[in-house]
Amino acid sequence: MAASSNSSLSGSSVSSDPEDYQPPIWKSYLYQLQQEAPRPKRITCPQEMESRPKYYGREFHGLISRERADELLAGTEGAYLIRESQRQPGTHTLALRFGGQTLNYRLFYDGKHFVGEKRFESVHDLVTDGLITLYIETKAAEYIAKMTTNPIYQHLGYTSLLRDKITHQLNQTRSEPKKVTFQQDEKISPSPLSRRTTIKDGPEKHCNYEKIHNFKVHTFRGPHWCEYCANFMWGLIAQGVRCSDCGLNVHKQCSKLVPSDCQPDLRRIKKVFSCDLTTLVKAHNTPRPMVLDICIKEIEHRGLKSEGLYRVSGFTEHIEDVRLAFDRDGEKADISANMYPDINIIAGALKLYLRDLPIPVITYDVYSKFIQAAKITDPDSRLEAVHDGLLQLPPAHYETLRYLMTHLKRVTMHEKDNYMNSENLGIVFGPTLMRPPDLNTLTTLNDMRYQKLIVQLLIEHEDILF
Secondary structure, eight states: OOGGGOOOOOTTOOOOOOOOOOOOBBBBBHHHHHHOOOOEOOOOOSSOOOOOOTTTOOOOOEEEEEEHHHHHHHTTTTTEEEEEEETTTTOEEEEEEEEEEEEEEEEEESSESSSSSSBBBBHHHHHHHHHHHHHHHHHHHHHHTTSSSSSSHHOOHHHHHHHHTTOOOOOOOOOOOOOOOTTTTTTTOOOGGGGGOOOOOOOOOOOOOOOOOOOOEOOOOOOOBBBBBBBOOSSSSEEEEEEETTTOOEHHHHEEESSSSSOGGGGOOOOOSSSSSHHHHHHHHHHSSSHHHHHHHHHHHHHTTTTTTTOOOOHHHHHHHHHHHHHHGGGGGOOTTTOOOOOOOOOHHHHHHHHSSSOOOOHHHHHHHHHHHHHOOOOOHHHHHHHHHTTTSOOOHHHHHHHHHHHHHHHHHOOOOOOOHHHHHHHHHHHEEEESOOHHHHHHHHHHHHHHHHHHHHHTTTTHHH
């Protein structure tokens, strides 16, 4: 493709200071091609067709051959008609003239018209989009194949965040916990818990957890350019994908190359409960979900000696009120004793939050590793296998589990009052923290004892496992 067809990025100023941010020069070549694409021309049938489906118009020509369709469309680029297939009566074919030949596509209708993945309100829109795609992919096949080789993403970083004056460092991950070896001849003595008797009140900032983008197919109104390669996103509908968490707009093919650097926008996070754990902590820039911190702080303030803590259920409607308060007010949610005197309501809300996570704290990816670890009979080998599983958790999940286990260890220190030891807490939290990837009832029942054992081990050995 001629060099003059492609705008360069030389006019963009690159700076680490968001104040100096200059928008990229969007590449116009594909936009120009879309403007040049042939326009649809409907070839109407001169007589009324009684067999015409109600969702087609005069472009329906009934049962005609491919050869007859070719004659009707000949010489008119972008011309189209619909015919009933002779080979498969009752099915319909879109005949479209492009590149000097007639192309035939099986046409479907389920409330919308489609020949592939995209669905359209009208046949005219379908043909318009098809002509644009055919024209651009014919004229610029080589250009499209190479358009990701010099992305603006590498030059300008995360353009959406720079626009909002937020500096985001890529490829920063938490330091891995030091690998622990459990030896048979060593006596494992728990480290003093006095250093963890209280939870830090001050918020911990700068949490550089890695998060993949949550891309979904999107229809853009008006011209839009890819924020990865700076090229135009062509087509009439579903031109690209948008991250539903941060709003990044890219081509579908470019989305596979975007780094895992999503910085969720709080304006896009609709709720706290049932929100992906990493998405929530990235959006709020906290090491753990706020629900965890706030509920545990309240429980440790006034509930550690409460009999049956976490086992006794709170009033369901009040637990639902707490959930709504977090979804509505976030970290400003009031869960004090004045609002909810019964500490079991707060404990119930915390369990509900963990249970409602779309991906459990112990993720589906490592679920089987933990179950297999629980089946190991040798205590030292079992602890080592559990530790290996912990190292494979996503950073936000690891930190959430670590913080929760530290809290539950403190709960067991008041066992004389609350009657909750590590085994009892394992029964309560096992199915809450880990769920099998497949919702097989038999598997769930068979795994319950192993789920309980894993949580029990995490509580009893939290000081050496984390």
